[in-house]
Amino acid sequence: MAELLQPEGATPAQAPAHQIPEVPEDWYHHDGRTDIWVAMRNVHVWGVLGWHDIRQRYRRSVLGPFWFTLSTFIMIGVLGFLYSELLKQEISQYLPFLGVGLVLWQYLSTSITEGSNAFISGSFLMKQIRMPATIHVCRIVWRNFCILLHSLPPVMILSLALGNRPNADFILIIPGLFLLLLTATWIGIVLGILCLRYRDLLPIVANILQVAFFFTPIMWAPTLLKERAWIAHYNPLYHLIEIVRAPMIGEPIDPISWVWAIGMVVVGFAIAQALMKTARHRLAYWI
Known part of the structure; x- marks a missing residue:
């Protein structure tokens, strides 16, 4: 492994050998049933691999990943003042709603987009080193989750500055974030396998996400749809965002959102396991 991973000029798909710790024996004796x-x-x-990606991406940068947070805040400020007027929303309530929603959406959309490309971007390691294929998805999901974790606190501070106070449900953001982490993982596994086999799916996934953004209550609240609020309630992405956004802005979480989120994790990992079991031994040939 030390010969394959070069410290100098390493790309996100490569990491310094001295950063790769010892791994257990089943690392080399896994199959499609145990890969995940x-x-x-x-x-x-x-x-370690995910953290290395962040360091490489923002190498010699003063603000590092906080550039992502800064650009998000600029977008929140511009869209917040504009759409609060267009939608006739109170700015003190709308800005936190929009801010948390945008940060969570960027995490989900980036994880899904990069997860779809996980096995393609990790082809160098997959062809050279025996390791579980799911590592490449976990690596992507983790590095985006790290960026999410330092993007949410500034939004929370903004919400507090506008006079919003969290309630007792605030602690529920912990299981909510955990479900987001798991959801991004199984989606990355499923789409990573399908997009590796059928490369035309990559732009299709990107286009679907663009459309999904406008159908997901991020810039607008479901109550604005009135009798057509079912459009939001049958949107799984809305429930994933809501289990974190609602406690952060001091609103109660609809139990249906927990059912959707937990159900997607269970069903999603079942699909991911079935695909991995079927296609694990073929991945190297599809690269």
């Missing part, structure tokens, strides 16, 4: 489990339990591997 072996990869997810080796937190120290994809954790």
Whole structure:
């Protein structure tokens, strides 16, 4: 492994050999049935790889990943003042609603887009080193989750500055974020396999996400739809965002949102496991 991973000029698909820790024996003896489990339990591997990606991406940058946070805040400010007038919303309530929604959406959309390309971008390692394929998805999801974790606190501070106070449900953002992490993982596995096999799916996924943004209550509240609010309530992305956004802005979470979020994780990992079991031994040939 030390010969394959070069410290100098390493790309996100490559990491310095001295940063790769020792791994257990099942790392080399996994198959399609155990790939997901072996990869997810080796937190120290994809954790180091994901953090290395962040350091490489923002190398010699003063603000580093906070550039992402800064650009998000500029968007929140511009869209917040504009759409609060267009939609006749109170600015103190609308800005936190929009801010949290945009940050969570950017995490989900980036994780889905990059997850779809996970096995293609990780082809160098997949062709050279025996490791669980799911590691490449976990690596992407983790690095985006790190960016999410330092983007949410400034939005929370903004909400507090506007006079919003969290309620007792605030602690529920922890299981909510955990479900977001798991959801991005299984979506990355499923789309990563399908997009590796059928490359035309990559632009299709990007286009679907663009359309989904406007159908998801991020810049607008479901109450504005009145009798057509079912459009939001049958949108799974809305429920994923709501289980974190609602407690952050001091609103109660609809229990239906928990049912949707947990159900998607269970069903999603079942689909991911079935695909991985079927296609794991073919991935290297599809690269």
